[in-house]
Amino acid sequence: MSAGLSRAPLSGADWFAVEFDPATQEVVMLDQRLLPGEVRYHRYRKPDEVADAIRGMVVRGAPAIGIAAAYALAMVARDEKSDARMFLVANGTAGRFVNATRPTAVNLAWAIARMSRRAGDVAELAPEARYQGMLEEAEAIHREDVASCKRMGELGAADVPDGAVVLTHCNAGALATGGYGTALGVIRAAHAQGKNVRVLAGETRPYLQGARLTAWELHQDGIPVEVITDNMAGHFFQKGEIQFVVVGSDRIAANSDIANKIGTYPLAVLSNQHDVPFTVAAPWSTVDLRTPSGADIPIEERSRDEVARIGGATLVPEGIPCRHPAFDITPARLVDAIYTERGVIRPKIGERPDVLMG
Secondary structure: OOOOOOOOOOOOOOOOOEEEEOOOOEEEEEOOOOOOOOOOEEEEOOHHHHHHHHHOOOOOOHHHHHHHHHHHHHHHHHHOOOOHHHHHHHHHHHHHHHHOOOOOOHHHHHHHHHHHHHHHHHOOOOHHHHHHHHHHHHHHHHHHHHHHHHHHHHHHHOOOOOOOEEEEOOOOEHHHOOOOEOHHHHHHHHHHOOOOOEEEEEOOOOOOHHHHHHHHHHHHOOOOEEEEOHHHHHHHHHOOOOOEEEEOOOEEEOOOOEEEEOOHHHHHHHHHHOOOOEEEEOOHHHEEOOOOOHHHOOOOEOOOHHHHEEOOEEOOOOOOOOOOEOEEEEOHHHOOEEEEOOEEEOHHHOOOHHHHOO
16 A cells, blocks of 8 residues: 655555655655545646646545645745746746636635745745745645644544444545544544444445545544445434434535535434534634635536446436536534534534634
8 A cells, every 4th residue: 555655654644645755756646536446646746737636536625635735836836946926926827727626625725825925935045945945834734734633533522422323424534634534533533532433424426435435444444334325314313323423524614604525414404303413523724714604605516427427337328417516505503513623613502613713
């Protein structure tokens, strides 16, 4: 499973979604489209190659694509050796190009904005010092994300009942982040605390991130997991088999509405109908205080083929359109808790993200 890195991964794990190899100056990504059948790492040396990998879902998950974007902008500094003005133009052009790849996940824009501020700080330096400054900022974003995941995991694990069956949706694990995971970080922390948890992973149509990625991750860690199809969730709620729900988020609005992978909202409705806590784990960089509510979050529309085909199999007859919104919005009134590295937000009692702004 080794990717042949020249240093220990910043994720702190044996496998990872995205890393930077300083010896070769390449971004290294695990191709998540091939899991679980094949573990293959790709190496990218150019910023536009990283952008294509983000767009093509080689890497996915809001924090992970933000980290990938940060490394891409460090590459711009490596390659652009002219004066400060040209460097800033190149950085801005690359930032806009990368940002357009996935419009819903706010971490992408957040990471690009942070790297752009750093570009302004180092623009007047010699090219090599400029590159080192940008790379250090990208690595700081990566390290901070891993630390954030571990902190929110601890906070969330405190709410997980011992012996709970935990339902999760999509993949909000180490594969979606710099390492450890958001929603799966909560599950990992509960497991590490000795709580006897078992996981139901919704398959997450149409891209099957739950079946392919979440189940693979948890199995690697020895955490008991079973996969269910998305339309089985109501049955297991009705049978009383689910005691806790935790998911990730790609953007959290100022009023605590959350955007997450399509299919999350129905699970929140089911959770509330059956008095099961519905919770969210996400880094503070996912909070977008400039977006008033979920109605203001842009929803990415993806390819028909991701619905109509799985692998080489055609599921929908040619010529028939398919709808594919990649995300849906869960209203704050359905959310019991949002775990961030800054603390816990309780939307059902009226708390909004700005409660943690102090």
